[in-house]
Amino acid sequence: MLGPKVFNHSICLSCLISRAPVPLPFRYVKSCLRITGGTELSRAFTVSKIYASKNNVDQKDIVPKEYFDKVGNKNKQNYLDMVRIFEGRGAHRRGHVEFIYSALRHMEEFGVHKDLEAYKRLIDVFPKGKFIPTNIFQAEFMHYPKQQQCAIDLLEQMEENGVIPDAETEDILLNIFGKSGHPLRKYWRMMYWMPKFKNLNPWPLPNPVPNDSLELAKLALQQMSSVDLQSSVTEYKTSDVKDSVDDTWVVSVQSPTQMELLEAHPEETPIFVEGAFRVWLRNTSVNYFILRADPTPLSNYDNIASDPDDVGELKTPFEEPVNSAVRLAPSVHEQEEGTVLAMCATGTSSRDSLLSWIRLLQEANPRLSVIPVLFSLRSPFGQVIPIHHPEENQQSSAKVSDK
Numbered sequence: 001m002l003g004p005k006v007f008n009h010s011i012c013l014s015c016l017i018s019r020a021p022v023p024l025p026f027r028y029v030k031s032c033l034r035i036t037g038g039t040e041l042s043r044a045f046t047v048s049k050i051y052a053s054k055n056n057v058d059q060k061d062i063v064p065k066e067y068f069d070k071v072g073n074k075n076k077q078n079y080l081d082m083v084r085i086f087e088g089r090g091a092h093r094r095g096h097v098e099f100i101y102s103a104l105r106h107m108e109e110f111g112v113h114k115d116l117e118a119y120k121r122l123i124d125v126f127p128k129g130k131f132i133p134t135n136i137f138q139a140e141f142m143h144y145p146k147q148q149q150c151a152i153d154l155l156e157q158m159e160e161n162g163v164i165p166d167a168e169t170e171d172i173l174l175n176i177f178g179k180s181g182h183p184l185r186k187y188w189r190m191m192y193w194m195p196k197f198k199n200l201n202p203w204p205l206p207n208p209v210p211n212d213s214l215e216l217a218k219l220a221l222q223q224m225s226s227v228d229l230q231s232s233v234t235e236y237k238t239s240d241v242k243d244s245v246d247d248t249w250v251v252s253v254q255s256p257t258q259m260e261l262l263e264a265h266p267e268e269t270p271i272f273v274e275g276a277f278r279v280w281l282r283n284t285s286v287n288y289f290i291l292r293a294d295p296t297p298l299s300n301y302d303n304i305a306s307d308p309d310d311v312g313e314l315k316t317p318f319e320e321p322v323n324s325a326v327r328l329a330p331s332v333h334e335q336e337e338g339t340v341l342a343m344c345a346t347g348t349s350s351r352d353s354l355l356s357w358i359r360l361l362q363e364a365n366p367r368l369s370v371i372p373v374l375f376s377l378r379s380p381f382g383q384v385i386p387i388h389h390p391e392e393n394q395q396s397s398a399k400v401s402d403k
Contacts, residue, residue, distance in 0.1 A: 024113065096127070097146055100126075104154060187364070217286055228332060237250070238356040273354055293341055
């Protein structure tokens, strides 16, 4: 028979079995001082040290259910306080991967999904030094893949929200995963591309964009009308129109070229008010409408003089024919789909506010009072439509005439 079940030798379990002259059955070996410090093993050889004992007083829950949902006032300070509380739960920070994933899911609720400091505090939750690869094989085969993938997902969320990391972020990642870690490679790629795209937009917007819908409408119309530098944005009040139902604002944009096109429009040909269309300003959308005329027939532009700088068809100066007719090239407002005569955005996007817009446009465009205007409006965005019902566009036509 063998001796006591608990061995007092300071050697590991694998060494004890390999050094024994006769292979020892595992059922007689209950503990190992090197691995468990005298505590009783509850499973086989592959059991992790974290779950080696059920009576360990240092073991804590990973992430309590509804950890972030129980917070009453969801703001940045409370978010950082919860991260600080988790960091103080123990030196090993068990369950930090699950905590970080849970914190990433609730960042938008606390309003910190675009805050660099919040992301740096989450990265700092990782234990330092343990995940640094020590050889080329660990570096290439993703040493501690679960933790490295968690850090990459965190950086990916930063990239999706347009948050550019700083030099301190690199220092934190370097202390956690080392210079050969995959999260640091992701950081270097972000620092190469994100600054290039940050100021690439030719229509820069304030960050964050204003919450006022009137200011958003002005920004959207200025951005869309920038193709014509002479375009001017005008703000109206529907209360200035007699018999107006809606009391709201109207932002209109029109250029002198569009006024000339409207003045030359035939009286018997109707024009259309179409919309609502959607334009995005960062994470906020604005609905706008257009005043459109039918496209100009292409036959009117058959004899347009060719571009003198075009070298596609070179001809000798002695044989070059003289153009029989010369016409001006179509303006930027005259497209194949139609001619855009004006654009607007209203506070309610209702039919009555658009009717007031047409009345207000008649002050600067008197000819608009004799041209028939047809309203072709689609259902507004955001309407709840049952799945089993097909989406139907609401179309109506109304002729504007002075009485």
